[in-house]
Amino acid sequence: MKALRGMKDIAFEEAKKYLYFLDIASNIAKNYGFSYVETPILEETSLFKRSVGNSSDIVNKEMYQFIDKGGHDVCLRPEGTAGVVRFFISNKLDRVQQKYKFFYYGPMFRYERPQKGRFREFHQFGCESFGEASVLEDYTIIEMIDAILKKLNIAYTLEINSLGCNECMPSYKERLVNFLEDKKEKLCQDCQRRITTNPIRTLDCKNNDCKTILQEAPKLPEYLCNNCKKDFELLQKLLKENNITFTINPKLVRGLDYYNKSAFEFVSNELGAQGAIAGGGRYDKLVEYLGGRATPAVGFAIGIERIIDLIKLPNEPREGFYFGAMNDEGVEKLLPLVKEIRKNKKAILEYTPKKLKAHLKAADKVNAKYCVFIGEDELQNDTLWLKDLEQKEEKILTTQEFLQMLK
Ligand code: HAM
Numbered sequence: 001m002k003a004l005r006g007m008k009d010i011a012f013e014e015a016k017k018y019l020y021f022l023d024i025a026s027n028i029a030k031n032y033g034f035s036y037v038e039t040p041i042l043e044e045t046s047l048f049k050r051s052v053g054n055s056s057d058i059v060n061k062e063m064y065q066f067i068d069k070g071g072h073d074v075c076l077r078p079e080g081t082a083g084v085v086r087f088f089i090s091n092k093l094d095r096v097q098q099k100y101k102f103f104y105y106g107p108m109f110r111y112e113r114p115q116k117g118r119f120r121e122f123h124q125f126g127c128e129s130f131g132e133a134s135v136l137e138d139y140t141i142i143e144m145i146d147a148i149l150k151k152l153n154i155a156y157t158l159e160i161n162s163l164g165c166n167e168c169m170p171s172y173k174e175r176l177v178n179f180l181e182d183k184k185e186k187l188c189q190d191c192q193r194r195i196t197t198n199p200i201r202t203l204d205c206k207n208n209d210c211k212t213i214l215q216e217a218p219k220l221p222e223y224l225c226n227n228c229k230k231d232f233e234l235l236q237k238l239l240k241e242n243n244i245t246f247t248i249n250p251k252l253v254r255g256l257d258y259y260n261k262s263a264f265e266f267v268s269n270e271l272g273a274q275g276a277i278a279g280g281g282r283y284d285k286l287v288e289y290l291g292g293r294a295t296p297a298v299g300f301a302i303g304i305e306r307i308i309d310l311i312k313l314p315n316e317p318r319e320g321f322y323f324g325a326m327n328d329e330g331v332e333k334l335l336p337l338v339k340e341i342r343k344n345k346k347a348i349l350e351y352t353p354k355k356l357k358a359h360l361k362a363a364d365k366v367n368a369k370y371c372v373f374i375g376e377d378e379l380q381n382d383t384l385w386l387k388d389l390e391q392k393e394e395k396i397l398t399t400q401e402f403l404q405m406l407k
Contacts, residue, residue, distance in 0.1 A: 006112070006120030010308075017311045018123075021304060022105060025125045025148050029103035032144050034127050037102040039083035045075040051082040051286055053257025055197035062110040064120075076109035079256065080126045080301055081283070082290075088130055089292035099131035105304070117274030117306050126280075126301035130287070133296035135231040138262040138282055139238040141298055145266055145278050146244050148302070154310045156277060158244065160264045161220060161252035162232040163200070163281070168225035169260070173199055175218045183213050203251040219250040228261060235262060258283040262298065268310055277310070278302040318390050320346030322368035324359035330374035337372075337384075337399065341406065356385075363389060372402075 003009060010018050026036070045065050052058050064076035077083055084102055093100055105125040112118055127144065129137055142158070149156055164172060180187065180195045180202060187195075188207040195202070203214060224232060239246050246264075254263050263281035271277070280300025287295040323338055325331045331351055341347040348366055350359060356373050363371035373385040384402050387394045397405065 006114035017308045034101040034103040045073040064109045084128045094292035101129045103127045123304035124301040128299035156266045158246040159249040172223040258286045318369040321370045322363035324350040325374040327353045
């Protein structure tokens with residue numbers, strides 16, 4: 001039996017990288033004042049239709065949607081933001097004049113065409129910050145991703161854009177629609193549909209003809225209102241002052257409909273076509289749109305599978321103890337000792353009796369720092385043979401001396 005198409009097990013080296021990444025990302029998130037939240041993987045389908053957007057590919061084509069036994073229309077989450085916003089509202093956090101910051105990680109599901117770096121089940125690490133309207137928070141969110149990627153030694157390019165607000169976006173959309181109507185016949189089927197459903201999504205269409213036509217399209221950043229322009233300029237200034245290199249991509253609109261103002265994407269050029277390793281932006285209208293009190297918000301998510309592909313693990317130092325004996329009596333004698341050590345340190349006990357040479361080889365293979373052995377002499381004299389595999393030093397000890405040494 002195989003895992004389903006587009007889904008995979010994470011084990012061995014990949015699992016080590018997964019935990020290594022989570023450790024670094026969670027610690028950085030905590031340092032920035034974020035606390036952990038875990039929301040359900042299954043939610044009402046309407047949550048995603050309303051937040052990610054009815055016209056988006058994610059909702060239109062990629063949802064793992066079904067009717068449960070109680071007749072409810074539910075769906076496996078395709079992303080993390082909507083669930084955290086739902087949690088924020090249902091816990092009435094929107095009623096408190098306070099800022100809340102949450103981080104989360106876990107599986108997401110999109111019924112996409114699988115290819116290298118693109119899965120149907122994948123994992124995200126994300127952060128969502130509520131209640132902060134200042135563009136300094138947009139900068140800080142980008143700074144955090146930069147800090148995570150720097151700590152992991154992962155090179156990236158950063159693209160930013162501003163999607164404007166309720167004041168400037170409608171007039172931009174109108175100009176864009178006029179431009180698109182003129183060229184309608186030459187656009188792909190999807191873009192023809194988008195003119196009425198979601199015109200700005202034509203800007204990042206992958207169709208070559210559309211790409212050429214849209215080069216002439218009005219550019220979003222040129223139509224920002226004064227407020228959005230000021231914030232976008234300040235964001236750029238802060239990034240420059242802090243040596244975070246970026247380019248402005250006026251066609252960056254993101255695949256989810258909830259964004260306004262800042263939007264950004266981190267891309268690796270070592271991954272091929274699926275190079276986006278993180279994305280996010282501001283979504284000031286979403287809380288209100290889902291029934292809460294108006295609350296500004298900004299966040300991001302990192303794609304963990306893509307990060308795992310880029311991580312080079314540091315050399316692991318030798319760790320813990322490997323125990324083995326020459327015969328069954330020796331193995332049984334080691335049991336209480338191993339239990340004692342496992343209270344604080346890693347200890348592996350081999351149950352099968354073997355010669356010292358075989359145990360030393362096995363201890364080396366599991367990267368243990370010490371190999372502890374009971375042979376015939378040790379059994380007779382009530383002692384232990386211990387080798388420090390790093391320092392290459394050997395000793396004979398009584399059990400008492402051994403426990404003393406551990407302290
Ligand atoms: P997103 O850009 O759709 O944003 O996804 C974020 C990251 O998840 C992508 O940059 C990519 O690394 C990874 N990813 C997406 N789809 C797949 C896939 N099929 N296979 C493997 N990795 C994938 C969001 O999901 C937003 N919720 C981010 C956000 C949080 N915005 C505000 N707050």
